[in-house]
Amino acid sequence: MLSQNFMLVKDPLSLDRIRSVLGRLEDTIIFGLIERAQFSHNAKIYIPGAIPELKQRGIEGSWLQWFLEEIEAFHAKARRYTSPDEYPFTSNLPDPIVPSLDFPSILYPNTINANKSILSFYIRSIVPRITQKATILLASLKRSNGIMGDDEYEDDGNYGSAATIDVEILQAISKRVHYGKFVSESKFRDDPAAFIPHIRSRNREALEMLITKPEVERKLLLRLRKKAATYAQEFTPDGEAISNSHVATSAKIDVDGVVGLYEHHIIPLTREVEVDYLLQRLDGLSEVEVDNLAQPKSTQ
Numbered sequence: 001m002l003s004q005n006f007m008l009v010k011d012p013l014s015l016d017r018i019r020s021v022l023g024r025l026e027d028t029i030i031f032g033l034i035e036r037a038q039f040s041h042n043a044k045i046y047i048p049g050a051i052p053e054l055k056q057r058g059i060e061g062s063w064l065q066w067f068l069e070e071i072e073a074f075h076a077k078a079r080r081y082t083s084p085d086e087y088p089f090t091s092n093l094p095d096p097i098v099p100s101l102d103f104p105s106i107l108y109p110n111t112i113n114a115n116k117s118i119l120s121f122y123i124r125s126i127v128p129r130i131t132q133k134a135t136i137l138l139a140s141l142k143r144s145n146g147i148m149g150d151d152e153y154e155d156d157g158n159y160g161s162a163a164t165i166d167v168e169i170l171q172a173i174s175k176r177v178h179y180g181k182f183v184s185e186s187k188f189r190d191d192p193a194a195f196i197p198h199i200r201s202r203n204r205e206a207l208e209m210l211i212t213k214p215e216v217e218r219k220l221l222l223r224l225r226k227k228a229a230t231y232a233q234e235f236t237p238d239g240e241a242i243s244n245s246h247v248a249t250s251a252k253i254d255v256d257g258v259v260g261l262y263e264h265h266i267i268p269l270t271r272e273v274e275v276d277y278l279l280q281r282l283d284g285l286s287e288v289e290v291d292n293l294a295q296p297k298s299t300q
């Protein structure tokens with residue numbers, strides 16, 4: 001949890017600080033994906049009712065859903081979701097057993113939670129892609145042992161390990177995407193007058209243009225590719241990295257898959273959160289309060 005940061009840092013809305021948190025979360029996400037890529041797809045764990053033992057106990061959701069509910073219930077008791085950068089995937093969570101920490105209120109009150117979209121693209125696009133290699137490996141092992149049956153190739157039975165890592169990756173992606181709220185608040189406070197007319201006219205495209213920084217995205221994707229290729233390397237017992245020419249075959253993770261996850265899912269969803277947040281940024285303020293906010297900085 002990053003909660004401490006909010007209590008200790010001098011300027012929690014500095015864009016550099018926020019971007020450095022996003023940079024650290026890249027590492028968490030890449031390492032999580034490397035862990036998950038060891039196991040097969042195990043599609044059953046994402047399908048409600050596919051694990052008979054769960055159904056017998058009256059649990060209707062998928063294995064992953066069950067993991068999320070149990071893990072989040074425990075974390076809620078330890079006040080995880082009282083932190084402004086933590087968003088649960090499940091609802092009806094228990095109250096914390098300890099009082100909430102005294103977080104400074106940085107964000108404007110809002111109801112944005114993008115976890116449904118995160119869960120959906122993670123299950124539909126990310127897991128099948130990053131587990132392809134493990135699936136092929138399992139297929140060849142099964143074939144060499146004379147065990148055939150196409151459907152079994154994608155299932156190694158490691159449901160607990162796979163779901164444990166899935167939860168960790170989902171939480172990291174969720175934190176990353178919801179950090180868009182801090183980015184948005186920072187950009188808004190820097191120049192409210194630029195945003196207010198478009199918030200008032202509910203102009204999503206104009207708001208998206210204002211928050212989008214193509215150069216930041218371009219550099220991020222380059223950095224991510226380098227990080228993923230580096231962390232994906234195998235090392236010899238002597239500590240020598242196996243040469244780059246072999247990375248494609250020996251890599252622990254599909255580097256293009258990691259870049260694609262950011263390019264097609266994480267960054268666009270972060271932008272969406274930023275815009276959604278801005279659209280709620282004036283809710284509850286009077287006309288006079290908004291007009292005051294909209295005054296160009298020099299005249300305030």
Ligand SMILES: O=C(O)C(=O)C[C@]1(C(=O)O)C=C[C@@H](O)C=C1
Binds near residue numbers: 019022220266270
């Ligand atoms: O760093 C920013 O300014 C952000 O808004 C975050 C982010 C991202 O998701 O990494 C999203 C949109 C911008 O175009 C650039 C980067």
